[in-house]
Amino acid sequence: MLKDRFLNAKRKLFDKVYDHLNDKQREAVYTVNGPLLILAGAGSGKTTVLVNRIGYMIRYGNAYNSERVPSFVTEQDVIELENALTLPKAEAEALLDRYSEDRVKAWSILSITFTNKAANEMKSRLEKKVGEEAGAIWAGTFHSICVKILRRYGDRVGYGAGFTIYDTDDQKKLMLSVIKDMGADEKMFAPKTVLNFVSRAKDKLMTPDDVQSEAKDFREQKMAQFYKEYQRRLVSGNALDFDDIIMQTVRLLNEDAEAREYCQNKFRYVCVDEYQDTNRAQFVLTSIISEKHGNLMVVGDDDQSIYRFRGADIDNILNFDREIADTRVIKLEQNYRSTKAILDAANAIIKNNANRHGKSLWTDKEGGSAVSLRRLDTQNDESKYIVDKILELKRTEGRSLSDFAVLYRLNSLSNSLESAFSRSGVPYRVLGGLRFTDRKEVKDVLAYLCLINNPSDNVRLMRIINEPKRKIGDSTVNAVYELAGRENESMFSIMRNAHLYPSLSKAANKLKEFTELILGLREIAAVEALDVLIDKVLDLTGYRAMLKAQDEQEGKSRLENAEELISNAVEFINTHEDSSLSAFLEEMALVADIDNYDPDAEAVVLMTVHSAKGLEFPVVFLPALEEGVFPSSQSLYDEAELEEERRLAYVAVTRAKDRLFITHTRERLLYGKTSYNKLSKFVSEIPESMLDIEKGAERGANPMRERIGLGAFSQRPQAQISSEFTKRSPFGASAYAAKTSVPKETFSVGDTVKHPVFGTGVITGATSVGPDVLYEIAFDSVGTKKMMGNYAKIKRVQ
């Protein structure tokens, strides 16, 4: 009796303390023990749940679900609890402190995210919620956490504590030398392709031997060999690439009992965010760490899994509850971000995917403006339409420029938008593009620092040995490289003794000079602070002088970038206990960009849909929703790829809070080719009743209409058809054929056609050539042919 009353009152009071959350969110917060999968739809308050859950664990342990009644509890206490419902929240919270159970120690929590940005956001929100104790939580990215573990135990799997991390650029250089040294043609095997192959293998924890034994053909055999040699060189240089950071940590935890037990004992509670983005290696990693205590919580949204191309395995989230026994699954489907009109459109799109858990977002808000669809003639018209619309909404709805975002599938689509914005003088920012640490000058200076830190780093040495020019040409570098390989020494040590090698005699002095420069800087590094060191590097290597000598604009901004590194160093010294050179280099290797996206800056923001994931904007424009662009042409004939594109479309639509504008164009210049694309199938998946098709907008080829014999533009008033259709319509505008200068039926990418000789095929390209169209047609039996529309005897196949 008393027990029931107590438990009841306690739980009621908890529900009051967390009454800013909905039922599902609260259920997630209270579920502390055991495996937990939270399927969090877009805008469903995922981060709030994560933060509140950790706060709850630390403050109350498992109090809500506990069935225990503490022995001290009297009827008085129960009455106090029952009456506490009217208390202010802070007092109710304090009262519940008395009934906390198995409180979780902050240091036993491991919280993993994908990006530094997310990790930092998590840290600062935890600090607000939990206070000082939050500092003890291990919150970081997969990579930063694994590096921490490897710095401690890496020697058990052959990595000295001072290991270096290779970025994509370093990897490319290393792989190129592997391919060349193994006598293969780098045109047949592009380093990028081989690296991608290696990266996918490492994502799945496959060693070179695993890959070798599974190789399907000669090509894969060969790439497995490159992988093997590439890996050998990484290890001998005490270096890891990004994928190694995860894979070698898994290997360490599998092979070394002490390291495994350390992690398993320490991290009693493991939380993983953005779980739909994890790859196999990351799945295994989190499984091992949480194996002992079984408290693994993962949060994600299978409908927002958009990183297949970089190894993310959607099966991790789809099968989590099947792979891990007794998993509790909680779906967060209430959306607090978008209007009903926008959510309905998003649901209409995503429900066409077969491979998903199945969620449907809802909101208790009613209405909202319908999603707008507009068709324009060219991409310049499209850009102008967007700019004009923004100015119009700014005027009529009093919106700020920071309310608007333009999200596109391809970076190259930003060009025409950018010129429209700058022509009209509307402030805008393009996100993405070249990152700070990707700039050549920044990489060069970092390469100097790496070499100072670790002189046996051949890849970095080759990067800067002749930068600025020291008259050490390729032939000399190659000679050093070969000697180093033969003598099994680093290039640096060969160069120090250059005079001993006859083949280097001519360059010996210059090589020696270079090593002395680096050794001198090493001495400076030992006594001076980081910022001073970088300044000296710029001076003593002649790098600063080189940039100053360059033509004004370019050199000046590049020098600014290089010097920005000094500010980074100062910042680093101020915020880190260990401000050694190696600690700084590690930070620079792991931290992508200083995140400078300021959501309040008074400017329209332009970015890819991928980079917009996790963000939200009051008004969103989605240009180029066309077949072949979005969905991209590479995905048109592959169901899994197409589902991925559909998820991307879902992400795009769910970024919008109030208004969504979709546009497409009659013709588009892409990769130097004019293409005529149909409206994206994703837009066709939205019921017409949900769309506000603006005057002049059309739905494109609708299979239903074609079947019943209506042209795609049959509803279009005749008067408006004039000019833009005197050319040709991408939609097979047979109804207007007589009006156009091209008397023949026209086709667009994706159409199936029949040729009297070659049989059936699919249009893969359509380029306007004077008054005619040059089609590229992939025939089923004879491969791809190019033919002119006016002369080719091709017919549409239904």
Added chain:
DNA sequence: AGTCAGTCTCCTTCA
């Protein structure tokens, strides 16, 4: 060693 013209490629991205 540096310059220039011709060639090739081209999606999305984080650590």
Added chain:
DNA sequence: GAGACTGACT
């Protein structure tokens, strides 16, 4: 169509 890259030339 732009940018990266290559190879030949000075």
